Amino acid sequence: MLLRSGKVITTTLPKTRTTNKSKCSYCNKSGHKINKCNHPMIKQLNNNVVERTIFSHMVIPYISVSKKYIRLYLCSLSELNLSMLCYYTNIKKYCIEDKKSSYINLLIEYYYQKLNQNLNTLTYMLSVISDENYEKYTNEILNNSVSLNLTFEVEEMILDYVYTYRPPQRKFNIQVVSSQQQSTTKTKTKTNECPICYETYSNAEIIRTGCSHNYCKDCLVSYFKSLNNSNTSPSCACCRKIIITLEIKNKKTRDEILDKYCNAQLLPPDQPIPPPAPQTETNVQQNTYGASSIFQRMIFNFVLF
Numbered sequence: 001m002l003l004r005s006g007k008v009i010t011t012t013l014p015k016t017r018t019t020n021k022s023k024c025s026y027c028n029k030s031g032h033k034i035n036k037c038n039h040p041m042i043k044q045l046n047n048n049v050v051e052r053t054i055f056s057h058m059v060i061p062y063i064s065v066s067k068k069y070i071r072l073y074l075c076s077l078s079e080l081n082l083s084m085l086c087y088y089t090n091i092k093k094y095c096i097e098d099k100k101s102s103y104i105n106l107l108i109e110y111y112y113q114k115l116n117q118n119l120n121t122l123t124y125m126l127s128v129i130s131d132e133n134y135e136k137y138t139n140e141i142l143n144n145s146v147s148l149n150l151t152f153e154v155e156e157m158i159l160d161y162v163y164t165y166r167p168p169q170r171k172f173n174i175q176v177v178s179s180q181q182q183s184t185t186k187t188k189t190k191t192n193e194c195p196i197c198y199e200t201y202s203n204a205e206i207i208r209t210g211c212s213h214n215y216c217k218d219c220l221v222s223y224f225k226s227l228n229n230s231n232t233s234p235s236c237a238c239c240r241k242i243i244i245t246l247e248i249k250n251k252k253t254r255d256e257i258l259d260k261y262c263n264a265q266l267l268p269p270d271q272p273i274p275p276p277a278p279q280t281e282t283n284v285q286q287n288t289y290g291a292s293s294i295f296q297r298m299i300f301n302f303v304l305f
């Protein structure tokens with residue numbers, strides 16, 4: 001304990017604390033204490049706060065408001081979760097009287113400090129936020145606008161920011177068909193290999209291009225996402241033909257791809273299809289270092305630095 005005079009008083013811990021030394025107060029398992037707990041929820045909690053801190057910092061130009069937003073989220077956590085986060089972020093050394101609000105204040109300061117140390121990588125870091133969370137956070141801010149004291153003008157500005165940093169997903173001139181509509185291609189084997197990830201998939205899972213090449217959904221989606229900032233039309237990785245149709249058997253996948261990435265009906269039907277763009281240096285870079293790996297590194301540095 002540090003007194004105002006500068007003297008340090010060391011206090012001995014009561015003996016009762018040593019009897020129950022190896023039981024974790026977070027997960028209740030014996031063998032470790034809360035500060036060494038590896039429960040997966042802790043990482044998730046930390047990631048959530050990191051994502052929210054980045055988001056609020058990027059989309060709201062007023063730091064006081066963005067702190068309020070993080071505070072709103074932290075307030076929704078239990079005291080146990082908050083204390084776990086304090087241990088995880090190494091800020092448990094402080095003496096805390098009013099636990100919950102002190103935890104919250106300390107955590108806000110901690111995450112903002114880390115954020116400010118990494119401001120130059122912020123735009124990259126922003127992309128670690130999943131599409132779903134990005135949308136969720138935006139809605140949360142707007143729904144909480146009363147408690148955040150946001151005026152209508154500020155709300156508008158936030159929406160402006162949101163779409164500047166994360167423009168809506170580009171939609172491509174691709175027609176999606178179910179397997180019944182396009183049964184001209186017959187498959188001999190029951191499993192198909194995706195030429196991008198080399199995993200094998202069943203006929204029900206695979207997505208077939210009009211040029212009869214098969215891809216898995218994850219690879220195709222990340223390819224579509226990688227094209228968001230270019231005006232290149234998506235082309236087949238095997239034969240380089242522009243993708244104009246996709247045959248998708250699974251209804252849920254079909255609806256998702258159609259809804260998020262395809263916009264065939266908006267273009268006039270007789271518009272000539274542009275030739276595939278040559279592979280430029282930026283394209284190569286995008287392909288070599290997958291966006292996610294850069295962002296994972298960024299977030300890794302941000303969290304652990």
Ligand SMILES: [Zn+2]
Nearest residue numbers: 024026027037
């Ligand atoms: Zn534990």
Ligand SMILES: [Zn+2]
Nearest residue numbers: 194197216219
């Ligand atoms: Zn794949």
Ligand SMILES: [Zn+2]
Nearest residue numbers: 211213236239
């Ligand atoms: Zn092809």
